[in-house]
Amino acid sequence: MLAAPFNDGLRVGVVRYQRCAACGHAQTLARHACQRCGREDLRWHDAAGTATVRAATVVARAPSDDFRPLAPYTLVIVELDEGPRLMGHAAPGVQIGQGVRAGFFEHQGRTLLRFTPID
Ligand SMILES: [Zn+2]
DSSP states (O other): OOOOOHHHHHHTTOOEEEEETTTOOEEOSOOSSOTTTOOOOEEEEEOOSEEEEEEEEEESSOSSGGGGGGOSEEEEEEEETTSOEEEEEEOTTOOTTOEEEEEEEEETTEEEEEEEEOO
């Protein structure tokens, strides 16, 4: 089963996820097999891009030179409306439980996710 890399979705500005055709489990990132049942029959789907914040942290010291210009920045783990979880940047001050929408920004030649509050 050919699986398009996760970044293919980001480049066109759409969050994508995989759903297992065998058991229906949804997951993010480009994985070879279903995390629940181990089958390899994974299909790509476009997500709506709306999600709920499940964890948030502020990174004061960037882990690499690439990210130093962004610091301090907020990282979140969100749960997409379709179910799977995903990590990305976020607007400062986002709260756990808050509804957010995915956006994208370019940094050092890469397209990165950034979530902003829906309201
Ligand atoms: Zn499965």
